[in-house]
Amino acid sequence: MAVERMLHTPEAEQLLELTRDLVDKEVAPRAAADEEEALFPRDLFATLGGTGLLGLPYPAEYGGGEQPYEVYLQVVEELARGWLAVGLGLSVHTLSCYPMAAFGSREQKAAHLPAMVSGELLGAYCLSETSSGSDAAALTTRAEHVDGGYRVNGAKAWITHGGRADYYTLFARTGAPDSGTRGISCFHVPSDTPGLGAATPEHKMGMRSSPTAGVLFDEVALGADALVGEEDRGFGIALAALDSGRLGIAACAVGLAQAALDAALAYSRERRQFGSAIGDFQGTGFMLADMATQIAASRELYLSAARLRDAGRPFGKQAAMAKLMATDTAMKVTTDAVQVFGGYGYTRDFPVERYMREAKVLQIVEGTNQVQRLVISRHLAREA
Template identity: 60%
Template structure:
């Protein structure tokens, strides 16, 4: 059943209604086939872009939806109840736009944001590398300033990049000096720049329609006016972007858990054993109750962080809490949902096995949950 939502405006409710309509009419009929074929759902992103759902949390003056994060995240959650790969893609695209929207000059915003937010373009976020994951400061991909001073050349390899090969631009964090984490800078690299190559798509256990590849920059030229922020500000930009990006993953994980709960509840009402629906047995009923509590608490957690963000308050710790709680709960709820269905849940006749596989990665990307615990504990100890 649809989540009960308390939204701030009538416009926000209209956006939720529109999202549910698109999910039911356009996304749901194709998700199973597309995921089995590992096809990238570019048409789905075009549709979301056309309807304005791909750029909700950004200013209207640049082509965004002008919506608070509280609303944007609930749209992401709704999409995730039907197609997790698309919900993750919406979050990734929002992540790619954040550095320009928050750190770029006025001239850069005017030049780049209308295209990035207009609905036709899709972005990729290039941060991780084959030997640099949680330890962002150890990255080796490097941008070297040309003697003319008006362009850089980038060399190196980025790993685990969603939308690689399909994106229109690559928000990329690369080294511009050897000063450790203070030597990183941010660039928006157009997809048609020379010297960009892609490795074969990773063969993942879930999110098959979320194409992930290595991106290889082989002397790729990038105009200097596509550097966002000053040289050396890359780490600060990346971490700030990830605070918001983690909320996108938290919302998507919550939507996935909601879908698993809905499927398990429907099955428990219909499946009969010993002459009555299995939901009548306390062992199943209490599992469903715990799953509902997990989904509800996850939603409240990410919305609390979003409302702090919308109010201009510090929210980094709450974003880490939300990412941790929502993704751990998604893993637990999808696991228990399979248990409710028993052997049927282990088959591909029901979507639960796909939900289970998709939930696992949410505990890993946008900062592993071990990193979230590190962020939270450091903040606690710093303040006591």
């Protein structure tokens, strides 16, 4: 179903048309089969880079598209509508680029960003650990000072693109063990750095084409030029990146929910019972109406937050709200889509069972929805 959008420029409209065409011809047709076989679509990320979609929010000076976040997020939504693993992969890659683009030196940007936004390199974001998921400030991976740079030891967990990324944006402790948020630093680590490895990928209930694995650092030697931003100030970089990343997850959730609604609508017109299409029955029609309303509201919420970001205004609370509402909506809508299909919805002959399995992870990544409620409530307390 075509979604009416308000775009500011002809260039933005062309980008959305390009994305829709790419989704319909190259992304969506592969999704079901590749998910079944857990095949990682690395070639599609190279294609996104070649068409300019992999670096949309970053400066043209380094090969980016220099587009507003409002436009970039709609591209993410369209990709997620076709295949969540690709939409979420773009969101994670953009998240991994953010520290370099926002806090890197001019020399670092010139050396790294062009390959990062062109599709030549694919990134991963290394913040979570087995004992410090929601409590990111409790991370224990350590970067110790040595002559000429740092030596890193530790392990990261639940890393999207773990073992398949070309570089890792790493957050490690450079301060004392009890330094909390003040002793964390950000590093750019190429995947071929000696001592860096990956654990066996996780066996997940959904998004099997998106590899998730632990990333291991065993006596990894980094030069001083691997540090991104100021030493011991990396936690602020991580939080700033996550605010934007939450909007990416919200856009992914809306795209997935839209795909589920589209499938349910089509089926409700084809499936007949008691002499009528099931979509003509009030029970089904009202369910579809609620699904469409929740999707539209979630879309407007993430776009509103994006406009705040584009205007340079605080948007952390709105990003948490968008992530919370959109991912809860995706879970509800995909569950209802399975209900519309009835028994067929519980089989792998139709995509809605996959959508339902995929939706669950969106309530967990980039901060669980319980954490989003905590973020929102703290904003409210400060404002009061």
